[in-house]
Amino acid sequence: MADHLEILVEEPSMEAFLRKLLPRMSPPQKTFxxxxxxxxxxxxxxxxxxxxxxxxxxxxxxxxVVLVDRDADDCAILKAELERICATSGLVSRTVARPTFMAWHVVNRIAIEELEAWYFGEWSSVCLAYPRMTPNIQNKAGFRNSDSVAGGTWEAFERVAKRAGYFPTGLAKIQAAREVGQVYDHDNSSSASFNAFRDALLTAWADGQ
Known part of the structure; x- marks a missing residue:
């Protein structure tokens, strides 16, 4: 059972999102x-x-917890690289440990394609943060699967936000991360990559397996 998580992320907007989300998601007396x-x-x-x-x-x-964006990388190759680095360091990853129920130290997760895909996966939270946003974006072609929005998810989010009158001079990624993270419904996301990340945290906090 983990009482504390060290979370390594690739850039400040993910940090900003998680600092608003995780206090609402973590069990009592657990830290990160x-x-x-x-x-x-x-x-x-x-x-x-x-x-x-x-x-x-x-x-x-x-x-x-190691969290990186997939971007345009092959997900399997990127995950294999994270696993290789973990093994080289001498620590045991959850992927390696899970079949044998041995203790593990590191879990590797990938945001597909990047943080903004998680926004599309729980659009009602985005609309709570930004009430002028189009409420039915997930019903539109190209947005039904939040983890496969074409053309870059942050660029797509910026276009949708600008049409609604937000971020007219360009997406302020850290500001958006804070504002969406503050209200993000972690139990209601359709993003498979967010759910895999969430479940890894909750499992670590609950029983470490």
Whole structure:
């Protein structure tokens, strides 16, 4: 059972989103800290050394969550790279441990395609944050599957927001992350990648398996 999560994310907007979301999602007496990097390449370059550092002192009741955007990468290849880095560091990932029920230290998760896809996956929360947004966006062609919005999800979110009169000079990603994260309904998302991330956290907090 994990009492504390160390969450590594690739950029500040994901940190901003999670700092608003996780206090509403975490069980009582559970804690977390979020560590942003300067993009995916920065996180991947530094990840092995960071995990090796954790290995030297990580308490038994702590877990590490690594979260990166898929962007245009092949999801299976990216996940395999995260798993390889974890193994090289000497820590055990949840993927490796799960079949044998052994203890694990790290869970790797991928946001598909990026944070803004999670917004499309729970559009009622977006409309709560931004009431002028088109309420039925998930019924429109191209938006029904939030994890496969074509042409870049942050760009798509920016276009929809501008049409509603928000962010006229361009999407303020950190501001949007805070405002959506504050109201995001984590139990009602249709984004498979968000749900996989959420379930990994809840499982770690509940029983560590």
């Amino acid at each position: 800290e979020i560590h942003p990097f300067q993009g995916k390449s920065d996180l991947l370059t530094k990840l092995c050394d960071r995990l090796r550092g954790y290995k030297s002192w990580l308490p038994d009741n702590w877990r590490i």
